[in-house]
Amino acid sequence: MKSKNRVVTLSQFIAEEQEKFPTASGGLSRIFRDIKLATKIVNRDVNKAGLVEILGNYGTTNVQGEQVKKLDVMANEEFIASLTAGGDCCAVISEEEEGIRLLNPNAKYIVAIDPLDGSSNIDVNAAIGTIFSIYRRKSPVGSPATMEDCLQPGTEQVAAGYVIYGSATMLVYTTGQGVNGFTLDIGIGDFCLSHPNIQIPADGKIYSVNEGNFAQFPEGYKNYIKYCKVIDTPTNRPYSARYIGSMVADFHRNMIKGGIFMYPETSSAPKGKLRLMYECNPMSWLMEQAGGIAIDGSRRILEIQPTELHQRVPVVLGSTNMVNTLTEFLQQPATH
Numbered sequence: 237m238k239s240k241n242r243v244v245t246l247s248q249f250i251a252e253e254q255e256k257f258p259t260a261s262g263g264l265s266r267i268f269r270d271i272k273l274a275t276k277i278v279n280r281d282v283n284k285a286g287l288v289e290i291l292g293n294y295g296t297t298n299v300q301g302e303q304v305k306k307l308d309v310m311a312n313e314e315f316i317a318s319l320t321a322g323g324d325c326c327a328v329i330s331e332e333e334e335g336i337r338l339l340n341p342n343a344k345y346i347v348a349i350d351p352l353d354g355s356s357n358i359d360v361n362a363a364i365g366t367i368f369s370i371y372r373r374k375s376p377v378g379s380p381a382t383m384e385d386c387l388q389p390g391t392e393q394v395a396a397g398y399v400i401y402g403s404a405t406m407l408v409y410t411t412g413q414g415v416n417g418f419t420l421d422i423g424i425g426d427f428c429l430s431h432p433n434i435q436i437p438a439d440g441k442i443y444s445v446n447e448g449n450f451a452q453f454p455e456g457y458k459n460y461i462k463y464c465k466v467i468d469t470p471t472n473r474p475y476s477a478r479y480i481g482s483m484v485a486d487f488h489r490n491m492i493k494g495g496i497f498m499y500p501e502t503s504s505a506p507k508g509k510l511r512l513m514y515e516c517n518p519m520s521w522l523m524e525q526a527g528g529i530a531i532d533g534s535r536r537i538l539e540i541q542p543t544e545l546h547q548r549v550p551v552v553l554g555s556t557n558m559v560n561t562l563t564e565f566l567q568q569p570a571t572h
């Protein structure tokens with residue numbers, strides 16, 4: 237008989253989840269094993285960031301034209317090395333890689349990854365993360381993975397998750413059977429189930445957006461943000477503004493407490509900032525699996541057919557009632 241207080245590790249949990257699918261080959265579990273290993277190495281590096289000289293700009297720019305921190309490079313290399321050694325991944329696409337990294341042609345899974353999310357927070361010891369998602373290839377096993385394999389819509393994900401390197405390190409993931417969170421216990425060196433079946437409250441009172449861009453937002457977003465600040469006791473307003481600039485940390489807080497995260501299009505970035513493949517698709521699936529909504533302002537994020545690896549998309553993720561209210565503002569006709 238199972239003890240009530242049994243510690244359930246991530247590996248045990250995944251094995252039990254996979255048992256429910258007799259056709260599962262074990263490849264997915266092994267990819268989780270590889271991601272988990274890289275995560276522990278990155279966690280160690282992240283925790284040392286203040287001690288060793290890995291702080292600061294690496295001196296190069298990534299494919300998005302942004303300054304790369306050394307930890308981004310290290311994290312990218314750790315995940316790719318681990319997935320290469322594991323042998324169950326035929327290709328990796330990464331925010332830090334310009335093109336597709338082809339791995340084992342005999343494997344059937346594609347991994348998309350933002351190895352280090354929130355990198356501007358490294359220097360100030362605030363929470364950062366890793367975001368990943370896993371797809372099954374469409375082309376036949378035995379040949380190199382193709383661009384079509386890599387550009388699948390989010391509805392085709394077979395697993396998605398993130399790691400938050402916060403006051404504790406957690407791994408949160410879904411395979412389409414709800415969202416579960418695991419906390420890294422340094423003492424035993426493993427992720428242990430700490431947040432089973434996470435559900436986002438239908439209502440919240442946190443809004444998360446880079447309000448410095450307010451002047452550049454479409455009118456509907458401006459009106460919604462003004463609405464968030466109005467004093468109205470029956471609807472719990474004003475809401476609280478919370479935004480750290482690490483998508484993983486902002487998402488994690490809002491999923492647990494209830495809230496809305498927005499990264500809209502702006503006049504200087506008409507497609508928004510965040511990337512469909514590495515950030516928005518995995519987070520959108522997690523949000524839906526937790527009972528929330530994920531849209532680009534009008535369309536469901538998961539149904540967008542990607543056309544390029546580093547595609548950007550406006551994104552709204554959050555509690556059902558909050559996103560629905562925002563949608564009403566977005567649907568109002570513009571006044572100028």
Ligand code: AHG
Binds near residue numbers: 331355356481482
């Ligand atoms: P990354 O560090 O992977 O480039 O991602 C940073 C992203 C995301 O984590 C966050 O939500 C957003 O950038 C913050 O952008 P702003 O500084 O423009 O608000």
Ligand code: MN
Binds near residue numbers: 350352353483515
């Ligand atoms: Mn990111």
Ligand code: MN
Binds near residue numbers: 350
């Ligand atoms: Mn990143």
